[in-house]
Amino acid sequence: MISLVSSSVASLVALVALVALTPALAGYIVRSVLKGFGYLNQKKSEARRALIRARVRVEEEDYRSRRARQTASSKPSRLEEEDWETVDKDGGSSSTSSGDAKNYNDWAGIVGFFHPFCNAGGGGERVLWAAVDAVQKRWPKAICAVYTGDHDVDKATMLKNIERRFNIQLHPPTVVFLYLSTRRYVLSSTWPHFTLLGQSIGSLIVAYDAFTLLVPDIFIDTMGYAFASALSHYLFPEVPTGSYVHYPTISTDMLESLDDASGSKGLNSGAGKGWKGVAKKRYWHAFAQLYGWVGSTIDVVMCNSSWTSAHIQSLWLPARRKRGIQYQAASVVFPPVAVSELETIKIDLKSEREVRQPAILYIAQFRPEKNHQLILHAFARFLKQYNATAESRGSKDPKADSESDGNSSRSPQLILIGSVRHQTSDETHIYNLRLLAHELRIRDNTTFLCDANWPTVIENLRKSSIGVNAMWNEHFGIGVVEYQAAGLISVVHDSGGPKQDIVVDLDDEGATGFHATTEVEFAAAFEAALALPEEEKLAMRLRARKSAQRFSGQQFEKKWLCEMEKLVELQVKRTSA
Template sequence: MTSVARRLGFVARQLAQWTVLLAVALLTVLIVLPVAALGAVLVRVGRWIAAAVSPPPRSTAASKTAAADTTITVGFFHPYCNAGGGGERVLWCAVQAVRELLPAAIRARTASSSSSTPSDSAQVVRITPAQLPDEHIQFVFLRSRPWVEAAPYPFLTLLGQSLGSLVLGYEALFASLASPAVRPDVFLDTMGFAFVLPLFRWLLRCKVGCYVHYPTISTDMIARVRDRTAAHNNSALVARYPLLSHGKLAYYRGFALLYSLVGSCAELVMVNSSWTRGHVAQLWHLDRQPVFRLGDELLAATETAAFEKHAHAAATASSTGGTTRSGKSYNTEPAAGSSTSSSTSSSSSDPTQRLRLLYASPDSRQDAFAPVFERLNKALHANAIVLYPPCNTTLLRAFPLQSRSASPATIVSVAQFRPEKDHALQVRALAEALRLQPQLRGKVRLALVGSCRHADDQARVDSLRKLAHELGVEHEVELLVGVSHEVLRAQLAGAVGGMHTMWNEHFGIGVVEYMAAGAVAIAHHSGGPLMDIVTPFRGQPTGYLATTKEEYAQAILALLAMKDSERHAMQERARASVSSRFSDEVFACGFAEAVATLVCAHR
């Protein structure tokens, strides 16, 4: 009876939960959004009539000053802001970019526009003050977060979590209405809850943007269900029976349609990789070509002759207290950790320090960066902008490249023991390499470094130990679970290679860390590693890409057979490739410029 009662209670809870979700969804679709859309139309009609019957007010210095003093509130929607993962690192680097760089980016856009009209001047906005102290960051605590967790939805999980985000979004919306101090002018979703975007665009009339780490659903997920391929997101039971596969395929396609509708509400779409961009552009019906990599565009602009002229003007402005020929003062102080005098030198070899000069002299920077900003403006509404996530590689780049040939040579793998990471492929690849060249036994070591979230992850660790024993490589495979950062750094500092086996990883920050640390990457031939990370540098390879057990084994053998000079050259190329493109500074500058474009765009 107890078992029956538990099952009945579970069914009752599921029915009540889905009833609430469907009620919220229907209320939103049938009443809230139509009324908001009608209100927006009436407001636009009223403005058009008012403009037609009365002349525009004359622009005065006082009105321009008042417009320039408008305070902008930027809202970040990130319910798990204290989780400590990669997504939260993006969040807090974005917050820092808003605090330190966005005010100068907005002022530079408006100050350097030579074709502005009195009506344009009304759009001039800034954040007050330029360097926001902690009291200018306010948290809105949301109590309905359990609605977006996966545990309450044992089936239809994607739909349940997405509709649950509406509940969370309404709570955030009502909190904004109740307290004008936290009502955002710009709303940015950095968590991936696209279903909340229509609420803030049409109900609060915010300018809406998002940073997408990975699409909630992808065309690859749909393809696996269609092809009846078992995977971590498509159980073997569903893949086995055609009826179940057809039902899940219809569900996925219906959800993809909903996802495209809510995603189309975003006025600014930033993504973390070319792979993510391809899927988001297809699902949200954005332009597929050309790819706009904002960080790469900004870095390339610092290598032009026009930038050298801008750098000279910036140095002059800095030496005179940040005053330009227009008579306005600008905050030219670089971010924490940057030097003031050296960072304004046009001869600086560090591209990230040169990029800081974007904010030193707004009158002259248009000459150097105008082509980039023009493409950014065009990409704002019709494209998904690729902005690589922040990667702090400074410490890793300090690891020496010598003294890594000691036996046994270490190949490291750093990843949580999650099913999609496919650690078993790494063990099988090593076993295959040793089968091909048995003389390497005892001369190579695979260190699997990671953490376990729960009992299922721990079970995977146990199964990996069992697999290594079955394949006869238990002495060459070491599992380091939940180790300290000091141990992790020591493993990276001594590794000759770094292995990655996740299929279609959206970015792959672990691969970036391998390359920065001097470990030659052996990564999966898909997703972010293929399209963005393990790419040629000045025409020369920076690592290996593989798909099958045999290809990984060949890459391992090729790496171990390299001469020290050849390996050092590849390590140097890999380190140089990632150190400029993937950094906190490039992300911060790109994020500030993208949001400034959104703020200054006409409605």
């Protein structure tokens, strides 16, 4: 009897142990299978890897040969003279200390940048290309492989677009473009229902597509597809992963917006009503937990603003600590802005009177979340009041006395500048915006500039008085920093990065712009900014320019390379272990 009881107890203990170990055992099996797939994938891509290196060597020799001929016949270009001569001689940029073994100055690995929409021309793309530029200067022997779905743009055209849009000149031989065939799976239109989960699953498909093309030595997601980095972690544990987060896929603000009754908190504002709303809340909360687990697998995390960092920390940090990730906290790496180039724009009384016009400038991609509609409505309200005030002063046509009364009497203009992702939805969106401008009777005072080049952007920054941004919880706002560097008075949405990081009071010197939320508030801010006395306008413009120094390209490069060195060190340690 005692023997029977002992046997039963032993069986029960064994059963409990098996149940307890089953999740861990299942997890171990899944990880092993994924690692096996990764190993086979690496073996298959070795030939392509060797081919890429051979092609880079050929292009490098051809580039140096052409540069030698150019140098013999004429003065070298700025890029060759200032950047690459320094790199060739010193083996790295001056922003990092030389002689320190941990800097791995001769590192010659392949950095894979996961950015399926690299030709989009927005702020995220500026970050990508500035990052590639920094890596090229810091590690001249490294190869920067960019995974893209832009099949309609070849390498030469892409590099020209980068220089035209962002004034960034890359070293062509060590930039490689790998063309994805599955980009459609990360489009929101592909997933009309359960879009967050669908796009995340889609990013896994696209990432696997990328890995079949090439397995890099370091994998960096620069678009915000955290699931892609997680897949890399499980397929290739020895490959360090990095993520530059522009905007959390889901945030507590998004969850709160479902219960917002004002309708001013993004595209899903007030969508939590009824049984569908309750279901959506539960779905979003479940996805937030999944998103936190995914973020715990990434080695190095960078965020573009304090707002983004706060949300990423709340979602990812607990799981990262539990997993024991070496670099647990996310770093804030502000996006690069062409601050030094824009400082050529003069800020003085003469420019205020002769160059600046009562123009309101909005630089943003033509996408629904940028909320161009709000600005069109606010501008229509402001213009109506402006014209009524002008008429009450005896001027039936505000344009008529622009010759005699200076810039202040010119009719205000709204200038919308932005790139277009050549998709039907975006083109339809622009058409609807033009239609709205017509319906609001501000068509003659509104200008749309699609895919404008950099000189056009600078010219409009030079002549405009106000820079506006209307996106709710804009993750950062590169355009807003450009406004500040150019001396514009900013009027931004009272949320996100523009509120927390950019349009802030400069120490004890005063404000650098205005915040607004509603149509009425934006219209009032336009009126208040244009009504400022000349001296106060100049003072605010100068404060804004001083504030913009925090977001220069040099500051970005310094912080980016600091994070990159962590990834390079991890890669060297893992491959040599």
